[in-house]
Amino acid sequence: MALPRVSLQTFLTNARSALRSATEHRSDVTLVIGNESADLDSLTSSVLYSYLRSAKPSPRAFSQIHVPLLNIRRADIALRPEFLALLPHADLQSKDLITLSDLPEEANLRTSLSPEKTHWILVDHNSLQGSLGSIYRERVAGVIDHHEEENKVPSDTGEEPRIIERAGSCTSLVTNYCRESWDSITTNEAAEYDAQIAQFALASILVDTTNLQSKVKVTPSDEEAVKTLEMKIAADAQLSTSFDRTGFFNEISRAKSDIGSLQLHDILRKDYKEWVENGHRLGISSIVKPISFLLQKAGEEEAETNPADCLLRATERFAQDRHLGLYAMMTTSTSTKGEFQRELMIKALTEDDAHTARKFANEASGTLGLEDWDTKEMDNTSENSIWTKIWWQRNIEHSRKRVAPLLREAMK
Ligand SMILES: [Mn+2]
Numbered sequence: 530m531a532l533p534r535v536s537l538q539t540f541l542t543n544a545r546s547a548l549r550s551a552t553e554h555r556s557d558v559t560l561v562i563g564n565e566s567a568d569l570d571s572l573t574s575s576v577l578y579s580y581l582r583s584a585k586p587s588p589r590a591f592s593q594i595h596v597p598l599l600n601i602r603r604a605d606i607a608l609r610p611e612f613l614a615l616l617p618h619a620d621l622q623s624k625d626l627i628t629l630s631d632l633p634e635e636a637n638l639r640t641s642l643s644p645e646k647t648h649w650i651l652v653d654h655n656s657l658q659g660s661l662g663s664i665y666r667e668r669v670a671g672v673i674d675h676h677e678e679e680n681k682v683p684s685d686t687g688e689e690p691r692i693i694e695r696a697g698s699c700t701s702l703v704t705n706y707c708r709e710s711w712d713s714i715t716t717n718e719a720a721e722y723d724a725q726i727a728q729f730a731l732a733s734i735l736v737d738t739t740n741l742q743s744k745v746k747v748t749p750s751d752e753e754a755v756k757t758l759e760m761k762i763a764a765d766a767q768l769s770t771s772f773d774r775t776g777f778f779n780e781i782s783r784a785k786s787d788i789g790s791l792q793l794h795d796i797l798r799k800d801y802k803e804w805v806e807n808g809h810r811l812g813i814s815s816i817v818k819p820i821s822f823l824l825q826k827a828g829e830e831e832a833e834t835n836p837a838d839c840l841l842r843a844t845e846r847f848a849q850d851r852h853l854g855l856y857a858m859m860t861t862s863t864s865t866k867g868e869f870q871r872e873l874m875i876k877a878l879t880e881d882d883a884h885t886a887r888k889f890a891n892e893a894s895g896t897l898g899l900e901d902w903d904t905k906e907m908d909n910t911s912e913n914s915i916w917t918k919i920w921w922q923r924n925i926e927h928s929r930k931r932v933a934p935l936l937r938e939a940m941k
Contacts, residue, residue: 547592562600565801571599571653574698582707605628644668656681670689696750697738720761724761731774736781797814809854811857902919902920
């Protein structure tokens with residue numbers, strides 16, 4: 530049965546009370562969670578899926594409301610300027626989003642939100658990591674994702690989807706999965722709400738596919754989803770007259786790369802993922818600025834010190850704090866000629882991990898098109914960690930989605 534349609538903000542308020550009543554009155558709750566890097570795609574895919582599933586719950590649903598849970602603490606929303614740019618378009622503020630800070634304290638999680646009272650739907654990843662994973666892994670009841678299959682979600686997910694497919698954006702897969710059910714609850718009165726959530730979802734598909742222009746990222750799923758979402762926008766008299774897709778894309782992507790005001794340490798942790806393989810820990814930061822920017826940043830933060838020393842020390846500290854054996858930094862930027870480019874830095878913290886890193890460099894070099902970086906700027910460093918190397922990654926189609934599995938393979 531379809532429920533009265535509501536704005537995104539009202540939906541998030543309802544979802545927050547559903548989460549509260551799960552912890553206070555032990556009611557059943559379904560949580561929809563994106564990955565730990567909590568990028569725009571994780572935000573919009575979890576909110577879109579939760580919103581549409583809650584607007585028309587399946588008769589056999591585990592709970593009426595699906596609660597979108599952002600996989601970071603509340604304070605870390607501030608590290609994501611693209612969120613702050615997008616939220617006002619949906620009449621939202623960052624305090625409306627539901628984050629890990631809204632869960633009971635970690636020490637009480639198991640008792641305050643007992644696993645058997647929960648279902649977890651994973652979007653934009655397919656293996657629940659960290660402390661949530663250790664408590665709720667058995668309660669994962671569905672997935673929509675575009676990363677490599679980890680075979681952690683049961684093959685039969687009943688009422689909930691089990692979709693792991695290639696696409697530029699996970700939000701595209703969610704849009705396409707939900708479209709039929711969405712169409713069935715679309716009315717003239719709800720056109721405004723449809724347009725609002727459609728524009729919200731569109732943001733990450735456009736960012737992930739460079740406004741559908743990136744030949745290596747766009748798939749038919751993305752094109753289909755954008756068509757659906759643009760139709761929802763066009764059906765609303767108000768938004769349809771003011772909406773300009775390219776202008777909207779430019780606004781959000783400009784905000785995403787506007788990280789000049791962030792501290793180096795925050796830049797490293799802003800879009801960060803971690804894996805454990807064979808007892809060794811791997812961490813990868815994705816960064817939307819080139820290493821030259823990071824060197825400049827590092828130099829500013831520690832005046833009168835060689836920037837290369839500062840950068841290496843900062844990354845070393847970052848890796849040590851997280852008990853990493855291997856730490857990788859992947860940068861994306863635009864060259865002076867206007868071409869998209871990638872750099873890859875890998876740091877090993879033990880001899881064992883250095884062995885793995887060399888193996889990776891040998892095995893993955895062809896696939897990734899690794900080419901030695903001009904190390905002039907890094908040459909004068911007195912910092913001497915076990916093993917650090919920087920490359921240009923000339924095969925630019927490969928993001929962390931591809932590099933992480935290659936590194937993990939070398940660790941096995
Ligand atoms: Mn994604």
